[in-house]
Amino acid sequence: MPAGDSAGAEARRQIALADAHTAAAAEARATAARYGIADVTEKATARALAPLAAVGHHLLADRRWPGSRRAQVDLVVVGPGGVFVVDTKAWRDVSIGDGRIYRGQEDATDDLMNLADLGYTIEGALADVGLAPGEVHVVAVLAGRASVNESVGPVRVVGEKDVLRHIASFGARLTPSQVDAVLAATLTLLPEVNAPAPISVTVPQPALPRDTHPIQDALLSDDEVQSALLDGMLAAPIEEWMSFLHPAQARLVRRTFKGPARIRGAAGTGKTVVALHRAAYLARSRPGRILVTTYIRTLPDVLRSTLERMAPDAVDRVDFMGVHEFASRLLDERGVRIRLDGTRINEAFHSAWRDIGAPGVLGASSRDSHYWKDEIAHIIKGRGLTTFEEYAALTRAGRRYPLTVEQRRAVWDLRVAYDERLRTAGVLDWADQILLAEHELDRKPMTDRYTAVVVDEAQDLSSAMVRMLYRLVGDRDDAFLLVGDGQQTIYPGGYTLAEIGVDIAGRGVVLDANYRNTQQILDFASRLVAGDEYAEIDGVIGRGERPARVEREGPQPTLVRCGSWAQREKHLIAHVQTVLRTVGTGPGDIGVLCLSRHAVRASAAALRKAGIPVTELTAYDGRPTDGVKVGTIKRAKGLEFKQVLLPDVRQDDVSTTPPAGRHRARAVDPAAARGVRRDDSGERRVVGGSGLSDGRRRFTRSRLNAGCDRWVIPAAAGVPRMRMKIAIEARCATTGIPVKEVLDAAHVIPVADCGPTMGATASC
Numbered sequence: 001m002p003a004g005d006s007a008g009a010e011a012r013r014q015i016a017l018a019d020a021h022t023a024a025a026a027e028a029r030a031t032a033a034r035y036g037i038a039d040v041t042e043k044a045t046a047r048a049l050a051p052l053a054a055v056g057h058h059l060l061a062d063r064r065w066p067g068s069r070r071a072q073v074d075l076v077v078v079g080p081g082g083v084f085v086v087d088t089k090a091w092r093d094v095s096i097g098d099g100r101i102y103r104g105q106e107d108a109t110d111d112l113m114n115l116a117d118l119g120y121t122i123e124g125a126l127a128d129v130g131l132a133p134g135e136v137h138v139v140a141v142l143a144g145r146a147s148v149n150e151s152v153g154p155v156r157v158v159g160e161k162d163v164l165r166h167i168a169s170f171g172a173r174l175t176p177s178q179v180d181a182v183l184a185a186t187l188t189l190l191p192e193v194n195a196p197a198p199i200s201v202t203v204p205q206p207a208l209p210r211d212t213h214p215i216q217d218a219l220l221s222d223d224e225v226q227s228a229l230l231d232g233m234l235a236a237p238i239e240e241w242m243s244f245l246h247p248a249q250a251r252l253v254r255r256t257f258k259g260p261a262r263i264r265g266a267a268g269t270g271k272t273v274v275a276l277h278r279a280a281y282l283a284r285s286r287p288g289r290i291l292v293t294t295y296i297r298t299l300p301d302v303l304r305s306t307l308e309r310m311a312p313d314a315v316d317r318v319d320f321m322g323v324h325e326f327a328s329r330l331l332d333e334r335g336v337r338i339r340l341d342g343t344r345i346n347e348a349f350h351s352a353w354r355d356i357g358a359p360g361v362l363g364a365s366s367r368d369s370h371y372w373k374d375e376i377a378h379i380i381k382g383r384g385l386t387t388f389e390e391y392a393a394l395t396r397a398g399r400r401y402p403l404t405v406e407q408r409r410a411v412w413d414l415r416v417a418y419d420e421r422l423r424t425a426g427v428l429d430w431a432d433q434i435l436l437a438e439h440e441l442d443r444k445p446m447t448d449r450y451t452a453v454v455v456d457e458a459q460d461l462s463s464a465m466v467r468m469l470y471r472l473v474g475d476r477d478d479a480f481l482l483v484g485d486g487q488q489t490i491y492p493g494g495y496t497l498a499e500i501g502v503d504i505a506g507r508g509v510v511l512d513a514n515y516r517n518t519q520q521i522l523d524f525a526s527r528l529v530a531g532d533e534y535a536e537i538d539g540v541i542g543r544g545e546r547p548a549r550v551e552r553e554g555p556q557p558t559l560v561r562c563g564s565w566a567q568r569e570k571h572l573i574a575h576v577q578t579v580l581r582t583v584g585t586g587p588g589d590i591g592v593l594c595l596s597r598h599a600v601r602a603s604a605a606a607l608r609k610a611g612i613p614v615t616e617l618t619a620y621d622g623r624p625t626d627g628v629k630v631g632t633i634k635r636a637k638g639l640e641f642k643q644v645l646l647p648d649v650r651q652d653d654v655s656t657t658p659p660a661g662r663h664r665a666r667a668v669d670p671a672a673a674r675g676v677r678r679d680d681s682g683e684r685r686v687v688g689g690s691g692l693s694d695g696r697r698r699f700t701r702s703r704l705n706a707g708c709d710r711w712v713i714p715a716a717a718g719v720p721r722m723r724m725k726i727a728i729e730a731r732c733a734t735t736g737i738p739v740k741e742v743l744d745a746a747h748v749i750p751v752a753d754c755g756p757t758m759g760a761t762a763s764c
């Protein structure tokens with residue numbers, strides 16, 4: 001090769017090399033410039049958030065993105081407000097609409113969704129220490145911007161000037177020790193990036209050139225900082241369980257169920273807590289709406305108020321309504337007009353009972369008309385039975401009173417007569433309403449309305465109700481969750497899930513730690529339900545399940561015996577007044593829970609007369625109230641109190657040993673224990689009252705048949721047995737009830753046997 005050729009080739013090679021170096025240098029400069037900008041904007045965000053350190057937050061900068069060797073997280077804030085994954089975006093021309101974010105014409109939503117995935121991963125890992133899923137927040141900060149506060153899916157997008165107020169506004173949701181636990185777990189999960197990040201690290205793109213978009217006046221004034229922190233400090237306090245759970249609960253909230261699922265457990269084991277967290281979790285992590293429903297009409301309002309405080313970001317995507325309200329709305333939407341009129345429904349039943357039921361075998365049985373009304377509502381219509389043959393062949397699990405074929409025939413005749421009378425009156429009853437709604441869903445499915453249905457207190461629902469709700473979502477993943485406790489069944493339906501085609505095999509979870517009660521309260525409450533059998537919705541017959549773990553100890557319940565209503569009222573008022581003098585207990589923290597409506601009226605009147613404000617549970621919607629809450633035990637389902645007074649329990653219900661040879665009546669529901677939650681001093685209180693009200697009941701067959709296995713005759717304390725026997729005989733003569741039936745059926749407990757005075761006050 002000639003020398004000239006060789007020199008020319010070398011020159012071209014050198015030029016090419018120089019070009020390559022120039023290009024590489026330009027690229028490196030551009031990258032460095034972008035990184036430099038990111039550094040500046042991230043530092044500005046960190047500076048904006050620095051004041052949070054004064055209120056117990058920890059700022060963790062430059063952490064490694066879990067599962068990635070190169071990517072890093074700008075900033076993680078861990079503090080009383082929860083965990084915040086903060087990423088700063090130096091983006092221009094940002095617009096947000098319809099849940100998407102744009103930079104100019106470009107849709108940048110996916111970029112934020114990567115961040116959301118990171119939040120989801122962190123949420124899962126921190127559930128292992130008990131952090132509730134809703135306490136991990138993903139925040140994208142727009143550098144140099146103010147007055148931005150929008151949602152893009154699960155990511156909150158705020159301006160640099162807004163981020164401090166946003167994070168501070170969460171207030172104190174975690175205690176200092178919970179913050180420590182979460183901080184330790186976060187430090188392990190997201191290790192520090194020691195070396196300066198390599199130049200090729202993921203950076204916000206495209207970066208704003210430093211000179212074209214200077215960040216000016218990004219920091220807040222002292223007043224603005226103080227006001228943001230103060231707002232946070234004034235944020236309404238929340239219950240501990242709203243943000244921090246037992247790790248098993250937190251994991252359960254996030255668990256994936258490949259079909260319908262069931263959570264069960266005794267009272268106070270946190271079922272409703274898990275159900276609410278689950279509803280919030282599903283609302284945050286899935287598109288569409290969530291339905292939370294239950295049988296008790298007033299409970300959904302209470303649950304909604306609770307979720308408003310617990311998860312204000314998610315509550316708008318959750319519908320709370322009772323099953324009947326759901327059915328009613330559905331029928332309205334479909335143009336199906338029905339008339340439900342409580343008075344006419346009752347009249348129709350009583351007329352049918354008078355003409356068909358009472359004169360026959362049902363009237364002669366030891367069950368009263370209420371039992372047969374329930375039989376029709378829960379067993380026959382509750383299951384949607386349309387022929388006598390179906391009813392004749394039915395297993396009536398949980399109904400306690402076996403029926404002969406003759407009695408079943410009589411029940412069926414009663415049902416037919418009742419339906420005829422309903423038709424004549426132009427009304428339907430509540431069970432018909434559910435059957436109609438179910439029929440509507442069969443005719444025209446509504447599977448896109450709800451992403452998931454969560455049923456609390458599921459044991460109260462009839463099989464038609466469960467079927468109706470199940471039709472809304474079917475077997476989709478995470479879509480149908482029944483939460484309940486067979487032991488608390490108060491509206492027995494006598495059916496199993498298997499029967500109605502809801503398969504929860506492998507997806508049943510049992511909660512067995514009681515968080516609500518002290519050991520002493522639980523022991524006391526267990527005496528009330530000892531020996532009770534109850535039918536589980538999944539077909540198991542249960543008996544007095546005790547939680548495996550009870551978290552707290554407290555004082556023993558005390559019982560006060562009262563010889564009369566007047567005495568009972570005196571104790572009731574004195575006790576409420578004493579409790580109200582306790583620091584931290586207001587009237588709304590006290591529940592006076594009764595077996596009978598009569599006792600509700602009497603207790604409320606007595607309290608009002610003593611100048612104590614009262615809120616009747618029938619009018620309570622879950623919002624804080626200044627009145628002592630008074631209502632039936634049934635109505636107290638799902639509610640909690642610092643102090644519970646039970647003014648009309650009977651002597652037998654609180655004796656240490658159940659009466660031999662008899663099943664204890666379900667006079668007092670385990671709900672009595674459910675209602676009592678810890679107060680600040682750790683004290684819990686249950687107050688019981690006299691059984692004398694029973695002694696004042698009129699001695700009629702309907703009373704006798706009321707399903708009680710005890711009967712207290714209307715005799716004063718200390719009346720000689722012979723006098724009582726004469727009284728019984730005389731009464732039997734006028735009512736036509738055989739004396740033997742009364743005595744043999746163990747319906748009579750002479751007052752004298754119960755001691756000269758009866759009744760109780762207990763404080764736990």
Ligand SMILES: Nc1ncnc2c1ncn2[C@@H]1O[C@H](COP(=O)(O)OP(=O)(O)OP(=O)(O)O)[C@@H](O)[C@H]1O
Pocket residue numbers: 240241244245246249265266267268269270271272273274485488515516637638640671674675677
């Ligand atoms: N992880 C927890 N930490 C602290 N307290 C808790 C926790 N979980 C539940 N609790 C407390 O226990 C109470 C009872 O919880 P919850 O109402 O969910 O129980 P439940 O099983 O639904 O009871 P019930 O069957 O009576 O309705 C809660 O109100 C709360 O005070």
